[in-house]
Amino acid sequence: MTSAARIGSHRARRRDAAATREALLAAGTELFAERGYDGVPVAAIAQKAAVNKAMINYHFGGKRNLYLAIVSATFGEMVASVERLAASPRPAPEVLRELIAVVGEIATRRHPHFCSMMLREVLAGGKHLDPALIDKPARILGAVQRIVARGVSDGDFRPVDPLLTHLSLVGSLVFFFATARFRERVLAKRRPAIKPPDAAAYVKHIQDLLTHGLAAERRGARRGA
Amino acid sequence: MTSAARIGSHRARRRDAAATREALLAAGTELFAERGYDGVPVAAIAQKAAVNKAMINYHFGGKRNLYLAIVSATFGEMVASVERLAASPRPAPEVLRELIAVVGEIATRRHPHFCSMMLREVLAGGKHLDPALIDKPARILGAVQRIVARGVSDGDFRPVDPLLTHLSLVGSLVFFFATARFRERVLAKRRPAIKPPDAAAYVKHIQDLLTHGLAAERRGARRGA
DNA sequence: CCCGTAATCAACCATATGTTTAGTTAACAT
DNA sequence: ATGTTAACTAAACATATGGTTGATTACGGG
Numbered sequence: 001m002t003s004a005a006r007i008g009s010h011r012a013r014r015r016d017a018a019a020t021r022e023a024l025l026a027a028g029t030e031l032f033a034e035r036g037y038d039g040v041p042v043a044a045i046a047q048k049a050a051v052n053k054a055m056i057n058y059h060f061g062g063k064r065n066l067y068l069a070i071v072s073a074t075f076g077e078m079v080a081s082v083e084r085l086a087a088s089p090r091p092a093p094e095v096l097r098e099l100i101a102v103v104g105e106i107a108t109r110r111h112p113h114f115c116s117m118m119l120r121e122v123l124a125g126g127k128h129l130d131p132a133l134i135d136k137p138a139r140i141l142g143a144v145q146r147i148v149a150r151g152v153s154d155g156d157f158r159p160v161d162p163l164l165t166h167l168s169l170v171g172s173l174v175f176f177f178a179t180a181r182f183r184e185r186v187l188a189k190r191r192p193a194i195k196p197p198d199a200a201a202y203v204k205h206i207q208d209l210l211t212h213g214l215a216a217e218r219r220g221a222r223r224g225a
Numbered sequence: 226m227t228s229a230a231r232i233g234s235h236r237a238r239r240r241d242a243a244a245t246r247e248a249l250l251a252a253g254t255e256l257f258a259e260r261g262y263d264g265v266p267v268a269a270i271a272q273k274a275a276v277n278k279a280m281i282n283y284h285f286g287g288k289r290n291l292y293l294a295i296v297s298a299t300f301g302e303m304v305a306s307v308e309r310l311a312a313s314p315r316p317a318p319e320v321l322r323e324l325i326a327v328v329g330e331i332a333t334r335r336h337p338h339f340c341s342m343m344l345r346e347v348l349a350g351g352k353h354l355d356p357a358l359i360d361k362p363a364r365i366l367g368a369v370q371r372i373v374a375r376g377v378s379d380g381d382f383r384p385v386d387p388l389l390t391h392l393s394l395v396g397s398l399v400f401f402f403a404t405a406r407f408r409e410r411v412l413a414k415r416r417p418a419i420k421p422p423d424a425a426a427y428v429k430h431i432q433d434l435l436t437h438g439l440a441a442e443r444r445g446a447r448r449g450a
Numbered sequence: 451c452c453c454g455t456a457a458t459c460a461a462c463c464a465t466a467t468g469t470t471t472a473g474t475t476a477a478c479a480t
Numbered sequence: 481a482t483g484t485t486a487a488c489t490a491a492a493c494a495t496a497t498g499g500t501t502g503a504t505t506a507c508g509g510g
Binding site: 240241242245276277279280283284 | 486487488489490
């Protein structure tokens with residue numbers, strides 16, 4: 001892992017700033033997601049990265065800045081994906097289903113710690129976040145809202161509130177992916193032990209729930225108020 | 226507040242163990258919910274409770290035990306309410322709507338810190354929790370599952386998976402109530418500033434989403450596989 | 451080959467924090 | 481009144497932690 005990352009442009013180097021930075025980012029991502037900002041000593045990050053802890057200050061300028069770099073990187077791809085989808089001209093219900101799948105994909109494969117970090121940040125009220133970073137969640141919010149609003153105005157969705165819909169959607173997804181560890185622990189304790197549900201099944205469940213839950217009533221149905 | 230709580234059985238007492246314990250529990254509940262276990266120094270709890278910090282060890286035997294006492298108290302009422310509802314013989318869709326309302330009620334009025342604490346605990350993988358406490362979330366899970374399973378077997382709901390349904394329901398609710406602070410901050414930054422949605426509107430939204438999303442198809446509809 | 455510099459490291463420092471302790475005081479029974 | 485004890489306090493302690501420093505080393509250019 002580290003040794004591989006340390007293979008630089010021409011040959012393995014005993015000193016490689018880029019590899020050190022990478023190792024710190026990787027170690028920090030995992031640890032912060034697991035235990036939260038306050039729960040991780042810089043010594044633990046350094047040890048996991050097999051690097052001297054002074055390197056955190058040397059390369060990032062302190063624990064806080066390392067954390068911000070990690071959050072920024074982790075959030076970046078998610079924001080980009082969601083905004084790309086929001087721009088799609090396809091029917092809103094279809095786009096929403098794909099959005100759910102994409103979030104599931106990113107949350108399981110590309111950034112397995114995204115949901116934990118997002119939730120921790122949000123729980124902390126954005127205390128650790130830069131003003132520059134705090135707008136990334138806001139952009140996700142905006143993108144989902146746009147999709148839902150379009151579905152409503154196209155008549156594909158009931159006249160639901162886009163903001164509330166966004167919150168319920170993101171909430172159920174983030175909650176699921178962020179709480180896998182705890183779920184395993186609880187379910188394993190049950191007699192008979194229950195197998196924790198897998199991500200793909202949950203993604204499909206949310207897709208179906210939203211599809212049915214947002215669908216416009218059949219033509220000629222009651223239209224409240 | 227404290228002075229009021231310190232009015233004992235017959236007259237105000239300069240020393241009142243019960244009042245001191247209460248003050249510590251109240252202060253701890255608020256602070257732990259806000260900043261998490263690791264984020265709160267015992268000195269802060271003691272200060273907020275207007276009590277000497279050694280009292281935490283004297284009355285509870287340490288920070289950890291104070292935390293466990295708080296979580297236990299906070300989770301207790303929620304578990305009781307949910308299990309009471311699960312035992313109701315009324316139609317499952319109706320019970321589920323009420324369950325959502327009850328969770329909203331408890332999360333806003335009686336235990337405004339329940340969702341934050343629950344989410345933090347779950348994120349930590351139950352690291353701080355006693356085996357005795359870890360089964361409280363499991364009981365909530367069981368109760369919701371029973372309601373959903375009954376709705377399915379009664380033909381009121383589509384043949385959804387009760388566990389997945391539980392996760393999506395609890396996830397969307399807990400997420401909403403735990404992230405109010407962050408939401409306010411993000412929404413206030415938008416131009417024009419958006420008023421954060423209130424709890425009652427969200428409860429209704431989730432009720433409707435579930436009602437529509439779980440409802441059995443009209444008679445004679447397709448039955449997959 | 452040799453030097454300058456970026457990168458790295460071990461040790462140190464200042465501070466914060468959970469817990470302990472030794473002493474003090476108020477409530478109450480007698 | 482007084483002795484006993486639970487409740488409380490201030491100070492001390494041990495440890496953990498984030499950050500700094502000054503020396504050291506490897507890499508690349510000359």
